[in-house]
Amino acid sequence: xxxxxxKGTITLHNGLExxxxxxxxxxxxxxxxxxxxxxxxxECGYRHIDTASMYLNEKSVGEAIRASNVARDxxxxxxxxxxxxxxxxxxxxxxxxxxxxxKLDYIDLYLIHWPVHGRYIDTWRAMEELYQKRxxxxxxxxxxxxxxxxxxxxxxxxxxxVNQVEFHPYLVTSxxxxxxxxxxxxxxxxxxxxxxxxxxxxLIIDIAEKYKKDxxxxxxxxxxxxxxxxxPKSVHKERIQSNAEIFDFELTQEDILKIDxxxxxxxxxxxxxxxxx
Numbered sequence: 001x002x003x004x005x006x007k008g009t010i011t012l013h014n015g016l017e018x019x020x021x022x023x024x025x026x027x028x029x030x031x032x033x034x035x036x037x038x039x040x041x042x043e044c045g046y047r048h049i050d051t052a053s054m055y056l057n058e059k060s061v062g063e064a065i066r067a068s069n070v071a072r073d074x075x076x077x078x079x080x081x082x083x084x085x086x087x088x089x090x091x092x093x094x095x096x097x098x099x100x101x102x103k104l105d106y107i108d109l110y111l112i113h114w115p116v117h118g119r120y121i122d123t124w125r126a127m128e129e130l131y132q133k134r135x136x137x138x139x140x141x142x143x144x145x146x147x148x149x150x151x152x153x154x155x156x157x158x159x160x161x162v163n164q165v166e167f168h169p170y171l172v173t174s175x176x177x178x179x180x181x182x183x184x185x186x187x188x189x190x191x192x193x194x195x196x197x198x199x200x201x202x203l204i205i206d207i208a209e210k211y212k213k214d215x216x217x218x219x220x221x222x223x224x225x226x227x228x229x230x231x232p233k234s235v236h237k238e239r240i241q242s243n244a245e246i247f248d249f250e251l252t253q254e255d256i257l258k259i260d261x262x263x264x265x266x267x268x269x270x271x272x273x274x275x276x277x
Contacts, residue, residue, distance in 0.1 A: 003224045006045040007246050010229065012161040013184040016138050018109070019076050019222055022048025023240065024256035025189065032058045036115070037235045038064035043129050044241050050164075050190075050231045052080035052113055054100050062102035072238035075103065078109040078164075080142055081127075083277060086112070086119040095135070110136040111164055115148040115272055123154045128158050138162065142190075143272040146179050153183070165272075166187040167228065169198060169219060172263035181227070188229040193219055203258060211249050214242065221246045222259050 001010045001020060007018035023041040028034040034057040038049055042064070051061045058079060065075055079102065099107065110130065112123050121140075127139040140162030144152070153159065163180050164267035167173060167189035180187050193216050198204050204215040211218065218234070220243060223230035232243045249257075270277075 001224070003245070003250075006083050006244050007047050010186060012138055012186055013159065014138060014160070014161055015114075018138070018162070018186065018229065019046075019048035019244075020229045021220075022046060022050055022076070022078075022231040023228060024050045024230070024231040025057055026052070026055055026061075026190075028055070028057055028235050030060050032235075033235050034060035035064045035067070038150075039068055040237050041240050041257060042068040042070045044244055046240075046244065047074055048076040048078070048231065049150050049271040051207045052082070052111075053085065053094060053101075054078075054080070054082040054113060054190070058098055058101040059103075062104060065258070066103070070240065071151065077104065079107055080111040080113040081123065083114050086116045087122040088122040088126045089259065091123045092130070095126075095130055099135075099167045100122070107136045109138045109140060109162060111140045111142045111162065112144075113277075114143045114275060115141070120148070124156055124217060126154060128156070129135065130137075131158060140164065140185070143270075145272050146176055148272065149179065149183070149185070150204060160185050162186045162188055164190055166191050166267060167223070168192050168194045168264040168268070168270045169201065169222075169262040170194060170261050170264045171268075172260050174260070175265075177226075177228070186229060187227070187232065189223050190231060192223055192230045193232055194268055197268075201262065207251075207255050207258065210255075213246075213249060216243065217246045218251070219259070221249065221251055222256060225251055225256055233247070
């Protein structure tokens with residue numbers, strides 16, 4: 001993808017333009033914290049906001065969007081269905097509740113948050129219906145491994161447009177990335193900076209010094225140059241701004257491979273094959 005600026009986009013397999021850089025609001029508190037974070041990010045040029053029903057801050061995301069000076073059709077909003085809401089009718093009901101909390105006419109991207117065994121096929125059927133009714137502009141999944149996707153594709157009419165997964169220098173899921181690329185499922189990284197841990201990895205510190213950038217900026221740039229949408233989370237204005245300052249340099253292929261080599265198959269979050277929530 002052509003990485004030009006903070007408002008740049010990639011094209012999903014249905015033709016929809018999705019900003020390749022955004023703000024995640026996981027653990028941002030409902031109310032002032034979320035509203036101010038989202039408003040400031042939009043002021044800085046962010047055009048992609050990623051929330052979820054489980055984050056309990058959809059209402060504040062919607063308030064921030066309405067309070068901003070950016071037109072709704074210029075903002076790409078993602079939300080997700082939580083595990084306890086999965087199932088066919090349950091998904092339809094949960095979607096309308098999310099829409100009501102956000103107070104939006106439509107959602108740009110709706111994701112299945114986790115692959116709940118025995119439920120995500122019915123959940124996907126409902127999501128296809130929402131897409132066909134144009135209530136969402138794109139549908140996808142989150143935390144799906146290759147075998148989850150293979151199972152889903154046996155039953156799906158529509159191939160997911162996105163798979164949002166944990167991805168960072170200690171979890172470089174190359175085989176899953178390659179599988180998604182073959183299926184034209186856009187890869188998206190959550191926890192890209194490992195809750196700030198990338199700032200303490202010697203190799204990344206060295207690469208950052210070479211480019212006169214900080215380690216976080218190097219890793220976010222690494223994501224983008226690998227064709228991966230990235231949504232770093234922050235509620236601090238200086239960090240929201242700093243995270244976005246990644247469009248004035250380019251990593252060499254050698255440096256990309258060096259970061260790839262840090263892989264330890266180490267998860268910060270839950271294992272999609274073994275979660276109980």
